[in-house]
Amino acid sequence: MTTPSFIARCCRALIRWGVRWQNWLVGLALLAALLVGLRLWPHRPLSAWLPSSTAVYDARGRLLRLTLASDQRYRLWVPLKDVSPALVDGVLLHEDRWYRWHPGFNPYGLLRGAWVTYVSHGNRQGGSTITMQLARLLWRLNTRAPSGKLLQVARALQLELFYSKEQILEAYLNYAPYGRNVEGVGAASLAYFDKPADALSLPEALTLAVIPQDPSRRLQAGADAPDLISHRLSTSRNRLYARWKTLHPGDAALQPLFALPLRLRPLSKLPFESPHAVDQVLAARKLMAADSDSRVTTTLDLDLQHVLERQVDRYVERNGGRGIRNVSAVLVDTRDMGVKALVGSADYANAEIQGQVNGTLAKRSPGSTLKPFIYALGFDQGVLHPQTVLRDVPTAFGPYAPENFDGHFLGPVTATEALVRSRNIPAVWVASQLQQPSFYQFLHDAGISRLASEKHYGLALVLGGGEVTMQELAGLYAMLANRGELRPLRLLASDPPSNGTRLLSEEASFMVMDMLRQNPRPDETTGAQPDRLPVYWKTGTSWGFRDAWTAGSFGPYVLIVWIGNFDGSSNPAFVGVDAAAPLFFQMEDALRAAQPQLTEPVRHMPAHLRRVEICLASGDLPNQWCPQRGMTWFIPGKSPIRVSQVHRPVVIDDDTGKPACPPYAGKRTHVEVYEFWPSELQRVFVQAGIPRRTPPRNDSCVLSGVDGEPPSITSPLRGSIYAMRLKSSGQDRVAFSANADASVREMYWFVNDAYVGRSAPGESMFWLPASAGNYEVRVVDDRGRSDVRPLGVNVVD
Numbered sequence: 001m002t003t004p005s006f007i008a009r010c011c012r013a014l015i016r017w018g019v020r021w022q023n024w025l026v027g028l029a030l031l032a033a034l035l036v037g038l039r040l041w042p043h044r045p046l047s048a049w050l051p052s053s054t055a056v057y058d059a060r061g062r063l064l065r066l067t068l069a070s071d072q073r074y075r076l077w078v079p080l081k082d083v084s085p086a087l088v089d090g091v092l093l094h095e096d097r098w099y100r101w102h103p104g105f106n107p108y109g110l111l112r113g114a115w116v117t118y119v120s121h122g123n124r125q126g127g128s129t130i131t132m133q134l135a136r137l138l139w140r141l142n143t144r145a146p147s148g149k150l151l152q153v154a155r156a157l158q159l160e161l162f163y164s165k166e167q168i169l170e171a172y173l174n175y176a177p178y179g180r181n182v183e184g185v186g187a188a189s190l191a192y193f194d195k196p197a198d199a200l201s202l203p204e205a206l207t208l209a210v211i212p213q214d215p216s217r218r219l220q221a222g223a224d225a226p227d228l229i230s231h232r233l234s235t236s237r238n239r240l241y242a243r244w245k246t247l248h249p250g251d252a253a254l255q256p257l258f259a260l261p262l263r264l265r266p267l268s269k270l271p272f273e274s275p276h277a278v279d280q281v282l283a284a285r286k287l288m289a290a291d292s293d294s295r296v297t298t299t300l301d302l303d304l305q306h307v308l309e310r311q312v313d314r315y316v317e318r319n320g321g322r323g324i325r326n327v328s329a330v331l332v333d334t335r336d337m338g339v340k341a342l343v344g345s346a347d348y349a350n351a352e353i354q355g356q357v358n359g360t361l362a363k364r365s366p367g368s369t370l371k372p373f374i375y376a377l378g379f380d381q382g383v384l385h386p387q388t389v390l391r392d393v394p395t396a397f398g399p400y401a402p403e404n405f406d407g408h409f410l411g412p413v414t415a416t417e418a419l420v421r422s423r424n425i426p427a428v429w430v431a432s433q434l435q436q437p438s439f440y441q442f443l444h445d446a447g448i449s450r451l452a453s454e455k456h457y458g459l460a461l462v463l464g465g466g467e468v469t470m471q472e473l474a475g476l477y478a479m480l481a482n483r484g485e486l487r488p489l490r491l492l493a494s495d496p497p498s499n500g501t502r503l504l505s506e507e508a509s510f511m512v513m514d515m516l517r518q519n520p521r522p523d524e525t526t527g528a529q530p531d532r533l534p535v536y537w538k539t540g541t542s543w544g545f546r547d548a549w550t551a552g553s554f555g556p557y558v559l560i561v562w563i564g565n566f567d568g569s570s571n572p573a574f575v576g577v578d579a580a581a582p583l584f585f586q587m588e589d590a591l592r593a594a595q596p597q598l599t600e601p602v603r604h605m606p607a608h609l610r611r612v613e614i615c616l617a618s619g620d621l622p623n624q625w626c627p628q629r630g631m632t633w634f635i636p637g638k639s640p641i642r643v644s645q646v647h648r649p650v651v652i653d654d655d656t657g658k659p660a661c662p663p664y665a666g667k668r669t670h671v672e673v674y675e676f677w678p679s680e681l682q683r684v685f686v687q688a689g690i691p692r693r694t695p696p697r698n699d700s701c702v703l704s705g706v707d708g709e710p711p712s713i714t715s716p717l718r719g720s721i722y723a724m725r726l727k728s729s730g731q732d733r734v735a736f737s738a739n740a741d742a743s744v745r746e747m748y749w750f751v752n753d754a755y756v757g758r759s760a761p762g763e764s765m766f767w768l769p770a771s772a773g774n775y776e777v778r779v780v781d782d783r784g785r786s787d788v789r790p791l792g793v794n795v796v797d
Contacts, residue, residue, distance in 0.1 A: 276344025299338030367540025
């Protein structure tokens with residue numbers, strides 16, 4: 001039993017001991033606090049001491065490029081947890097078996113190295129630990145002299161004070177020399193074995209473990225087989241494996257692997273895939289000052305990239321005689337907006353075609369590739385539906401009088417036919433009817449960069465007057481495939497897919513896609529696409545034959561193809577349907593062959609879309625006399641709806657063969673149905689040699705009811721101010737003209753209710769203003785229908 005006196009004696013003894021050793025205890029406490037403070041004091045991480053390379057991968061983890069660090073070294077930082085344990089243990093076994101226990105230097109190793117080097121004059125030995133080697137690498141120390149070795153020891157102690165053993169080992173593995181300009185296990189495993197550092201086999205791991213001791217000599221290979229591992233390196237690795245087996249007897253079964261020839265990939269054969277896309281990724285990271293992550297995973301698919309590159313190479317080789325030397329293409333997966341393949345030019349290494357330029361980022365005139373979006377906006381704003389009959393006739397839109405690419409006019413065409421056959425006049429007319437948003441505002445909302453003012457383009461924007469990049473165009477066509485939702489393209493796998501912004505309705509997007517699907521392939525003679533994976537596509541040719549385009553989608557992909565010259569020089573061969581479309585479909589065929597299971601994503605029918613019957617001749621609801629009827633897509637509450645007026649009955653007097661005058665009672669008559677086309681379409685029919693029966697007319701009849709369309713003034717221009725010059729007073733005349741219904745023979749012109757003359761439909765009458773001022777111009781046809789327009793006249797010197 002412990003007595004109180006005993007406890008008291010123990011306490012007094014403890015107090016005396018504390019008083020005697022208190023200075024030592026305080027000193028030890030201060031030393032411990034100092035060591036802890038040094039370790040916890042904020043300091044630069046070892047990973048930031050030297051610049052790092054960047055390894056760029058495709059979506060499946062295949063290396064696309066390993067860049068040089070800013071000091072022209074291949075150096076790729078890899079966390080210790082991502083390094084093969086066999087490589088870590090092999091390095092410790094080969095380099096520093098006492099690493100876990102020494103304070104940064106090994107006295108025995110230093111003494112042995114000094115004895116061998118300076119006393120027995122053997123091969124120079126440094127006796128350096130891993131920490132000392134890291135100190136030499138970080139501070140670039142010259143350790144051949146004793147003073148340099150002492151400094152190395154001091155720096156090693158500094159590292160041990162500031163960093164943990166794990167941090168120092170991690171840094172050494174990432175900074176150790178591996179021959180030429182390769183440093184660190186991350187870069188070495190990729191460069192030599194095309195593997196990440198955690199996927200090395202035991203022979204590969206032990207090979208990398210022995211290289212840093214003498215990288216320049218151990219990587220020397222024979223001239224007859226430069227990719228074979230050198231004999232010196234084989235011997236060193238096998239010697240290490242012999243020691244390894246004593247500690248890991250279970251690995252003795254791998255002995256046959258060490259008898260196989262082990263090849264190291266030459267640095268000259270490092271991957272350099274998808275160079276333009278990788279350049280774009282690296283430039284964006286540099287511009288955005290991205291984090292120091294040395295591994296970058298893109299959305300690219302190397303297999304699809306090779307498919308496009310092969311098709312480009314073959315196409316340029318076959319068509320070089322036509323002056324086709326350069327091509328760009330981009331493939332986008334509409335499901336997540338990832339760029340799957342990108343060919344910036346036909347040959348990255350060809351300076352003659354400026355091959356290093358990324359053509360998918362260049363601003364170019366898109367030609368007619370933007371027309372689908374004009375029709376989509378027209379559907380959303382109730383201007384037309386897919387079977388609306390438009391007028392492909394000579395038309396002036398203010399001072400702008402566009403022409404068709406072929407110089408001809410087709411007369412009445414449906415909106416679908418106008419888009420498929422790329423007619424300019426109907427597209428410009430639809431654009432002229434748009435309100436909010438206008439086509440310019442739509443492109444602005446869609447993120448088309450560097451647009452000039454809307455007035456700068458006018459309606460010429462419809463036909464490629466502005467400029468877009470291929471990647472911007474890919475985003476627009478992906479928007480159609482995604483039912484009107486615009487989503488940003490993704491080139492980095494780390495960028496999350498966006499929900500996007502709706503710029504078009506689901507119904508309008510669906511109708512435009514259905515129109516594009518009816519565009520036959522250039523190699524098809526049946527007039528329609530065969531029964532297979534549908535392709536929704538459109539061509540474009542810029543002014544002056546500088547750019548040939550084909551843009552479209554199939555399955556889950558959007559593909560944009562451009563052919564031209566980066567210097568803007570023209571070539572008559574640069575026509576979208578002749579130059580770009582064949583390559584587009586060759587790529588499409590090759591992609592389907594590479595992916596036999598390729599199917600179109602499930603896209604549900606828009607809920608508010610309907611099918612309605614229309615009269616094919618007019619695109620309007622059929623009246624009882626319409627002979628040919630069809631179906632069209634229709635958006636209730638948006639799409640225009642009216643009864644067709646093209647087919648009208650005429651009561652013919654059997655005795656005279658002329659229209660009978662009402663009342664018809666007691667007369668021998670019969671009814672004939674005629675087509676009543678407006679005057680401008682009648683002229684196109686005549687020019688094209690297309691016979692149309694002119695509706696008969698009996699001027700002696702008193703009209704009891706008037707059918708047909710009222711006249712439409714085409715000149716003077718709406719909202720325009722006409723200028724009269726003082727020096728040519730009496731000579732500046734204003735042209736009056738209007739289009740009219742087929743039943744009209746003459747039109748009468750009035751200015752401020754005063755009669756000024758008459759003209760035939762479509763013909764001009766000239767009027768001379770008496771003075772400057774504001775006038776009201778009215779036209780009345782011979783059936784009593786009218787149109788009115790304000791006119792302003794100024795006098796200028």
